[in-house]
Amino acid sequence: MQFGVFTVSDITTDPTTGRTPREADRLKAVLAIAQKAEEVGLDVFALGEHHNPPFFSSSPTTTLAWIAARTERLQLSTSTTLITTNDPVKIAEDYAMLQHLADGRVDLMMGRGNTGPVYPWFGQDIRNGIELAVENYALLRRLWTEDVVDWQGKYRTPLQGFTSTPRPLDGVPPFVWHGSIRSPQIAEQAAYYGDGFFSNHIFWPKEHTQKMVEFYRRRYEHYGHGGADQAIVGLGGQVFMRKNSQDAVAEFRPYFDNAPVYGHGPSLEDFSRETPLTVGSPQQVIDRTLGFRDYVGDYQRQLFLVDHAGLPLKTVLEQLDLLGEEVVPVLRKEFAALKPAHVPDAPTHASRVAAAGGARDATVHAADDVTGRTVEAGAQA
């Protein structure tokens, strides 16, 4: 099982000091968090994509490429990549680039984005969200699996004889997860393609996650990709820890009370009961997280949100230490002991290359339209 952290890249005032980080500081903080994630033995770092304040992460592949250069084992992912407002051609190019730079340590999580005004900035309309997700992703897959694509659709300029470069590393595109809080169509999409399904599992009651995952698993089996219990499931989670649970609650409460999204609403206690938020000791986080399996089954990836709502970098790094030293080693052991042998691990580049029968050079060389001769063939002649 993979464990990691995901961030939404919010720039939020620290309510305990009144200090708001500069974009530059917050950006650098996220780089430090990613490097720390690898250092403490986590497996995955996932970065969000946003195109409006208070978020900075408009260009995730730039950031992830920097992190790829500074890490060795960390799997890089997104939370999420906007499949609705990004041109699928640009996603195909950007993430194939990143895949090469990171030696295959890349996967993506597709999301629609729920901020209405963002869509028209990119020439789209939120009312077409599901249709955009369906059409754009179908094109993205073709761009990664077919060397030359002729395509016509509803939401983008037609393509004639288009080759997206670079071709995916070793001829195998990055693994894709689909994220949605409660649109069955997206779980259906993930199941149809045999892709992964990620339930964000933060800020919402577990019942949403339970229903979506159960539906995804049923449809995954329906489409013939394997048994329902072999479908690829990822979950989010939100934690804040101190050695003593009372200290964790006291320290996190002002951040909770003023947080974007849910602040100025329910109490920390109510929200902890109604959603998967766990504020307490590392042991409490271990117990709660192990309980996720009771309602989603054996799953492949657990990402934690640890850095939002204005928490200072120093505190976030301490959270990562606790995750790496006390929480994840126990979870790894416990989940592994519970998982039946026929339930697969999360796909990686290595496992996908092996499943494809080995690596192949997928380079497409330019051809001369008239003679059909390639540059290489000409050089050899």
Added chain:
Amino acid sequence: MTTRTLAVVSAGLAVPSSTRLLADRLTAATVDALGERGVTVTVEVVELREHARDLADNLVTGFPSAALRASVDTVVGADGLISVTPIFSASYSGLFKTFFDVLEKDVLTGKPALIAATAGTARHSLALEHALRPLFAYLRATVAPTAVFAASEDWAGGEAGSPALTSRVRRAAGELADLVAGRPPAPPADPFADPATSFEDLLRGSGG
């Protein structure tokens, strides 16, 4: 005898409240009227006052607390709905509106509904027609033609109320009973049932 469920939403704030009193009279009259039509009734009352904080939290978080969810499920799953609000500042109360704001889209479509309101003076009575009826029309509920308004003077006749109020209550209850009895109990729609259209259809629909 067949059985139906009747949900009653009361947005009264005082205890006891005249809004709840009117709701109770409408409920009793509807139970009687359904009984005359061979239908037994299970009544579930939702006092919105008890959910005041839950409703504010739902606006902020986007989901109902467990307690509010139980009440929402009661209303959504009922065969008929009686909704009663005090009139504040020329319209339904904010608490009343918030409850209907946090319901999922389309969950009241076709639901037999009776609307009613209370206020200190009869001069507010048309709020039923210019505020409540359009709200329930928007929600696509099937609203009984008679809406019931009770002002302070209607309670002057003691517990039983004025004869005019009593006859309005009886007429409205009869209309709601006809709507409920004339309609088979409908199970709530499950968005997670296997999709009616396949993913291939979704793909074709997009032209991709």
